Amino acid sequence: MYGNDFPADDGPGGGLLGEVEAAEAALREAAERGRRGATAGEDLAAYFAEVIDADQKIEPRDWMPEAYRKTLIRQIAQHAHSEIIGMQPEGNWISRAPSLKRKAILLAKVQDEAGHGLYLYAAAETLGVSRDELVDLLLSGRQKYSSIFNYPTLTWADVGAIGWLVDGAAIVNQVPLCRCSYGPYARAMIRVCKEESFHQRQGYEILHTLAHGTPAQQAMAQDAVDRWWYPSLAMFGPPDTDSTHSAQSMAWKIKRFSNDELRQRFVDMCVQQAEVLGLSIPDPDLRWNDERQAYDFTQPDYDELMRVIKGEGPCNRQRMEHRRRAHAEGAWVREAAAAYAAKQAAKKEKVAA
């Protein structure tokens, strides 16, 4: 099914970008159809259910179940945190990028991620929580970010592998969120997915160049894919049998596909692309299953995933320490900006009076 949406000549992410655009069109149509507002004295829960059933969007002003609000805050915040922490593994190679063109592309990409983080924090704020609170939750370790960013970038090829596999997995995960029932999140995802798709293509290009380069470059590319393949598969979360949030999130149309469905979609997409790249996927049991019309593959090590989520991955401590240090070292600057703004406001008031 998914494979058919993705002709080989369309390049990486091509079919997915089509889905993003379809979601954007659907969003516009839903807005044009309009919907009646809840009337005074109406059963708010019933109205909420009606909006969800009709594939309309819940907006910040609408009543929503407290658990729906909490689930969204948690999910959007973790998503925002992931963008911010996710700048680090790639940022690690900006100073050493091997050509000025690649340096510019990477710098722009890391900048985009900061932009996605801001955009997502703003979406979370529509649910009645402040960015500062969310940042505190991240820095104190009470909220998580994607496990993938706890792996180190050891060579330049890792920057390519992150673009191709990590951004690829992120897009597969996020494209369905473009149709999520909460309007601000759906709109954020449309914008984020478009840029991520561009990033994925750039990562693919890096790997393609390396895979067709010198023997040392080819080896570098294969080594990166070998290290990033399973952590990328694990990005879709635990298998459906162990996933705690799934059923309710599906009913609320926050989530639209299960972890395992999305993981399968990702594998099917990557196999074709790996062939074009001339790189192999490090899974001896990967093969086409004619009956299922999908690839059979080896599951990632979910015990390892749990250890990384718990804080025991290779870079968890380093990533958090880096974020905390930047925040702490910047405190005097933020305080100065606030003091200056207060002085300016006081001056204006004086002039006005």
Add this chain to the structure above:
Amino acid sequence: MNGPFDFTLRLGDDALIAAQRLAEWSTRAPEMEEDIALANIALDQLGAARLLLTYAGELEGAGRDEDALAYLRDDREFRNCLLVELPNGDFAVTMAKLLLLSAYQLPLYTALAGCADERLAAIGAKARKESAYHLDHASLWVRRLGDGTEESHRRMQAAVDEVWPYTHELFTPDPAAPVDPASLRADVDATVTAVLDEATLTLPRTGWAPAGGRDGVHTEHLSYLLAEMQVLHRAHPGASW
């Protein structure tokens, strides 16, 4: 010696090394908005560096492209001013450096936009718009920090004291250049003094005027910067990326 080549290389090296330093802030800025702004400015500088180095390579006529010039020269061959290679220090030092650099680049690129060399004129026309934004951004922060808290005032004044002496080198006369740097001095001084006044800051009283960058005699910092910047490119001679 090839006059236009030397001039173009100097400007390209200034922009390249400034970009490398600014990019070091990525993931480290005091707030997320500033992370984006610094990356943005680094990208502008890098973009200008690429145009200038590409053109310098053509003027030289020895087959060197932007990457050959950026990655395969040693520090004794770099022609950037010392100001841009100084370490980032704290946020105040970075903003002091950016204020001085952009106050210099804006009139420089503006004058270049009207020069007879069409390529340099086109680069100047593009880069001056970006410099205006950089100057605006740096000025705002220097005012905020200078006129913010006691702590930020102290740090901002220390930063100005530290980097100001490095500006003198920028104005070394070169009457043969498409734009003689010496002709920019009054304009730059006026811009900087106005910002510092508003920020309740003062210029240091010192005659110390470190120089040498234009002759490839740098501070000890540049060699480390280049070692990091060039390590991967140099490890794979002849490879494409």
